[in-house]
Each structure stands twice: as structure tokens, then as C-alpha cells.
Amino acid sequence: MSLGEHLGGGTTITRGLWHLNGSSADSSGNGNNGTDTAITYSLANGKFGQGGSFNGTTSCSVIANAASLRPAGNFTISAWVNCSSANVLMVFQSFELSATSKYYGIALYINAGKVVVFSGKGTGLVAGTDYQAITGNTSVNNSVWHNVIGVWDGSYLRVYVDGKSDATAVAWANAAVYTTNNFINLGKQQYTFDKTPGYYSTAFYAGKMDEVIVEGVAWTPVQVQKYFTFAKGRFGII
Numbered sequence: 573m574s575l576g577e578h579l580g581g582g583t584t585i586t587r588g589l590w591h592l593n594g595s596s597a598d599s600s601g602n603g604n605n606g607t608d609t610a611i612t613y614s615l616a617n618g619k620f621g622q623g624g625s626f627n628g629t630t631s632c633s634v635i636a637n638a639a640s641l642r643p644a645g646n647f648t649i650s651a652w653v654n655c656s657s658a659n660v661l662m663v664f665q666s667f668e669l670s671a672t673s674k675y676y677g678i679a680l681y682i683n684a685g686k687v688v689v690f691s692g693k694g695t696g697l698v699a700g701t702d703y704q705a706i707t708g709n710t711s712v713n714n715s716v717w718h719n720v721i722g723v724w725d726g727s728y729l730r731v732y733v734d735g736k737s738d739a740t741a742v743a744w745a746n747a748a749v750y751t752t753n754n755f756i757n758l759g760k761q762q763y764t765f766d767k768t769p770g771y772y773s774t775a776f777y778a779g780k781m782d783e784v785i786v787e788g789v790a791w792t793p794v795q796v797q798k799y800f801t802f803a804k805g806r807f808g809i810i
Contacts, residue, residue: 587640587647588756588786593622596633596758600786602640606633606758619652619717619782624759628657628778632760641666641756642677646790649680649690650721650799655779656713658684662761662777663720664784680722681761686713690722690731692744704745706731708738717780719800725790735800737793758784 589600594613596606610631617625626632635641651663666677679691691705706729712718721732728741759777791799 585787585789586785587788588635588638588784590633590758590784591621592618592624592782592784596624596635598635600640602638604635604638604641604756606635606756608633611759617780617782619654619780623652623780623782625780626759626777628659628776631776633758634760635756635758638756640788641786646724646726646788647678648721648723648785648787648789648791649678650719650783650785650787650791651680652717652719652782653682653712653779654715654717654781655682655777656715657778658686658713659775659778661713661779662757662759662775663781664722664786665757665761666755678722678724679761680720682712682720683707686711688712688720688722688731688733688738690729692724692729704729704742706739706742708733710734710738717782721791721796723790723796732793732796735797 586600587602588598588604590596590606591599592613596608598604610627611633612625613622614625615622617623649664653663655661661682662679663682664680677693681689683689687710688708689705691703693703708731710733712720712733719734723730723732724744727743729744730737730741731739759781761775762773
């Protein structure tokens with residue numbers, strides 16, 4: 573483990589690793605590099621070296637058609653965030669515009685109540701049958717760095733904040749299935765109002781972000797705690 577960024581290694585475990593050290597280049601080996609819009613990189617905006625500042629109106633990074641980021645089973649999404657806005661803040665989102673889905677797939681975001689939400693839109697199109705979300709309890713919109721994590725273990729969605737479980741696990745029966753038309757957003761929310769591709773709303777993250785990780789395994793509570801503890805011990809995170 574280097575710099576406390578991730579637990580696994582290799583392209584089959586770590587699917588995406590964005591250090592945000594001057595760009596949204598992917599360090600996982602999968603080539604999932606992002607295309608940036610209006611992200612300001614600096615040491616002042618990062619927790620581990622440089623990080624990105626997102627302006628809340630246009631800032632985002634988009635990774636297109638990433639097969640390695642379409643989880644076929646267990647997965648984990650982790651990021652470090654520092655924000656204060658009361659608006660919905662999208663950290664990570666997989667968005668689908670195919671003829672069969674047309675909704676977002678996976679999303680890790682901070683809602684208007686200032687807590688972390690991890691949600692999934694699955695295989696169907698009937699409202700209420702395939703969407704599921706888990707909402708945390710810890711306020712993270714307080715201009716302090718927090719580690720936020722969403723985990724899907726094949727059966728349940730889980731959310732963690734700063735190394736600790738932050739909500740009761742929520743079952744997700746109809747897990748997400750992605751096609752070649754999906755893309756990944758860092759810092760940008762897209763959501764379709766109906767089932768017509770191209771007709772969607774957008775919203776943007778406002779704040780700092782660092783060390784975004786997607787892994788093709790479900791981190792256990794012990795692994796989550798070890799990740800946060802390692803970073804805390806090495807870098808003096810409060």
C-alpha cells in the first residue's frame with residue numbers, strides 16, 4: 573500500500589484510482605482516464621498531495637465507456653471529500669444512456685441533509701422495483717476532510733464515513749447491469765426525467781475531492797477501518 577490510497581492492486585481488483593494530482597489520470601492500470609472540465613488542482617485542494625477543487629457549476633471529470641467500471645459483482649467506491657454546500661453533491665456516478673436502462677446506475681453522493689447516500693439503479697425500468705439507496709447519519713458538509721465509502725457485497729448496500737459504518741445495510745435485489753454506453757462522472761450528477769436518452773438534468777459537486785477509488789471487491793468493515801487508520805496515522809488526519 574502506498575500513500576494510503578487503496579487496499580488492492582492490479583487491474584482486476586483496483587478498477588479505477590484517481591489521485592487527482594494535477595489531473596484525473598487513472599493509476600489503476602485500466603486506462604480509465606477522465607476528461608476534466610474546470611477542476612482546479614493544487615496542494616491546498618488535496619488531502620494526499622494535490623487534489624481537485626470543484627466549483628459547483630461546471631467542474632467535473634468524465635470517464636467514457638469503461639468496461640472495467642461496470643461491476644458484475646462486489647465492489648467498493650471510496651473518496652475523500654471536503655465541502656460545505658447544502659446542495660446535493662455528487663462524488664461518483666455511473667450513468668447509463670442505453671436503450672434498456674437510461675438511468676444512473678451507481679451513485680455516491682452527499683444529500684441536502686449533509687449526509688452520505690449510496691444508491692443503485694438496477695436492471696429494470698419500473699419505478700420502485702430496482703432502485704435502492706442507503707442513507708448515512710453523519711454530517712460531512714462541514715469543511716473538514718472525510719473519507720466516504722459505498723460498498724456493495726452482492727446482496728447489501730453499505731455506507732461508511734471515516735472508517736465506521738454509518739447506516740444499516742440495505743438489501744438490493746436487482747443489481748446494476750451496465751452496457752457499452754455507460755460513462756462515469758466525478759463531481760457531476762446526471763439523471764433522466766423519463767426514458768428518452770439525452771433528456772436529463774445535471775448538478776455539480778462544490779468542494780474539494782481527493783483519492784477516488786473503485787475496486788471490484790467488497791471491502792469488509794475491518795478493511796474500511798484499516799484503510800482509514802493507516803491514512804490517519806501516516807498523515808495526521810483529524
